[in-house]
Amino acid sequence: QGTMRINDKGHLEIGGCDVVDLAASLGTPLYILDEALLRQNCRRYYQAFTGQNENDLVLYASKAFLVLAMARIIQDEGLGLDVVSGGELAIALTAGFPAEKIFLHGNNKSAAEIRYALRCGVGRIVVDNYYELELVERICGEMALKAAILLRIAPGIEAHSHSYISTGQVDSKFGFTMENGDALRAVKKALASPHFELKGVHCHIGSQILELEAFRLAGRVMMDFLAEARQRTGWTAEELDLGGGLGVYYSEGDDPPTIEEYARAVKESVADKCREHAFPRPRIIVEPGRSIVSPAGTTVYTIGSMKDIPGIRKYVAVDGGMTDNPRPALYQAKYEGIIANKAAEEAAEVVSITGRCCESGDMLIWDLPVPRVEAGDLLAIFSTGAYNYSMSSNYNALLRPAVVLVLDGKADVIVERETWGDLIRNHRLPERLL
Ligand code: LLP
Numbered sequence: 001q002g003t004m005r006i007n008d009k010g011h012l013e014i015g016g017c018d019v020v021d022l023a024a025s026l027g028t029p030l031y032i033l034d035e036a037l038l039r040q041n042c043r044r045y046y047q048a049f050t051g052q053n054e055n056d057l058v059l060y061a062s063k064a065f066l067v068l069a070m071a072r073i074i075q076d077e078g079l080g081l082d083v084v085s086g087g088e089l090a091i092a093l094t095a096g097f098p099a100e101k102i103f104l105h106g107n108n109k110s111a112a113e114i115r116y117a118l119r120c121g122v123g124r125i126v127v128d129n130y131y132e133l134e135l136v137e138r139i140c141g142e143m144a145l146k147a148a149i150l151l152r153i154a155p156g157i158e159a160h161s162h163s164y165i166s167t168g169q170v171d172s173k174f175g176f177t178m179e180n181g182d183a184l185r186a187v188k189k190a191l192a193s194p195h196f197e198l199k200g201v202h203c204h205i206g207s208q209i210l211e212l213e214a215f216r217l218a219g220r221v222m223m224d225f226l227a228e229a230r231q232r233t234g235w236t237a238e239e240l241d242l243g244g245g246l247g248v249y250y251s252e253g254d255d256p257p258t259i260e261e262y263a264r265a266v267k268e269s270v271a272d273k274c275r276e277h278a279f280p281r282p283r284i285i286v287e288p289g290r291s292i293v294s295p296a297g298t299t300v301y302t303i304g305s306m307k308d309i310p311g312i313r314k315y316v317a318v319d320g321g322m323t324d325n326p327r328p329a330l331y332q333a334k335y336e337g338i339i340a341n342k343a344a345e346e347a348a349e350v351v352s353i354t355g356r357c358c359e360s361g362d363m364l365i366w367d368l369p370v371p372r373v374e375a376g377d378l379l380a381i382f383s384t385g386a387y388n389y390s391m392s393s394n395y396n397a398l399l400r401p402a403v404v405l406v407l408d409g410k411a412d413v414i415v416e417r418e419t420w421g422d423l424i425r426n427h428r429l430p431e432r433l434l
Helices: 019-026 035-048 068-076 086-094 111-120 130-143 182-192 212-233 259-277 290-296 327-331 420-424
Strands: 012-014 030-034 057-061 080-083 102-104 124-127 147-154 196-202 239-241 283-286 297-309 313-318 337-339 349-354 363-370 378-382 402-407 410-415
Touching (some): 012 019, 019 410, 030 035, 035 402, 068 086, 068 410, 080 086, 102 111, 111 124, 111 130, 147 182, 182 212
Parallel strands (some): 147 196
Antiparallel strands (some): 030 297, 349 363, 402 410
């Protein structure tokens, strides 16, 4: 996908940059971000939503990956941002992102974060629960302002990669429960407050969803709710935010819908219900994270030690692991990869890729067919753009890798590799230990 190819040296090339050269100059592990593919995904989303209905809005979900350069690209491409913390908000604002195109999410925002967001003039605060409804109201009172809000609702749909169930998911920490009347009470409460401008509702049914039917169901359930709310209160919602969740290809068997198919499914399900309830079509908002940035990311590692247990398995260790990509350890996520400096060679053995952390669970890929590998070879793992850098850690006092943005043969570091100094910077030695 994207600008990836095998060049005439038999090396993997991304964005016109030879991955072997990038590794030599910038070191490994290294996250490589393909700017052309990233922008293309943004444009496809923009076209499929805002391009068709100028009121509709695509918010990139920062949690997938947000650094200054990323915020600039998202802004460039005309998308808004979904942030979930003061930290994500600070990154966005530091990059110069327009506050009115930022939505603040989160199930436990602090008073300080809410004040910060209101002071900066964020577009919407997505209120998650009663505690927060009261907190935001109190803060608006103190600041003598009115906040434009959405209410997050748990629509009782849980979507998995390959299946979904439409009942039962009342047991979620996020949002006002729809089934027991909580959500409707929250609507009434918000409408009654002079400090809120209730714009609409929000839901997010899950992530890495590969079936459109789950999204259609969410659209229908939420529209039914809005129709009911209108009947009970006379309030006509202007906005329906359906969250993110579109899945991506990671490994064999993953067959995600395209961005365009997703957009069509979402919009049709809302339109059908608008017709049924004679409800004015709300502004549709979506919050994709993974499907924008995941395919644009590749991680490159250097291969080091190997352990062959004849007849059982050959372990091949790389210089990163669960610290830069915790997803296999956390979710049994499957990835594909190739040997970047032997990209044109035939597979000769099957190996299992392990990280360098002191954990048996620190595996990146089980049973990967590769050419004959030796220490010093480079392993490239694909589709690591989302929830890798953003979920990385310093376990074992390992350093977070650099992130390099590649485009047309140019490579720009957008996050420097950490140093041991970074690790120790916040440590303090009390006087009695000196
Ligand atoms: N909006 C809300 C309110 C969300 O909670 C999320 C993701 C998104 C949007 C973006 O969803 P996406 O389009 O990226 O699926 N760490 C996990 C994923 C957690 C997603 C949490 N919420 C992983 O690595 O798979």
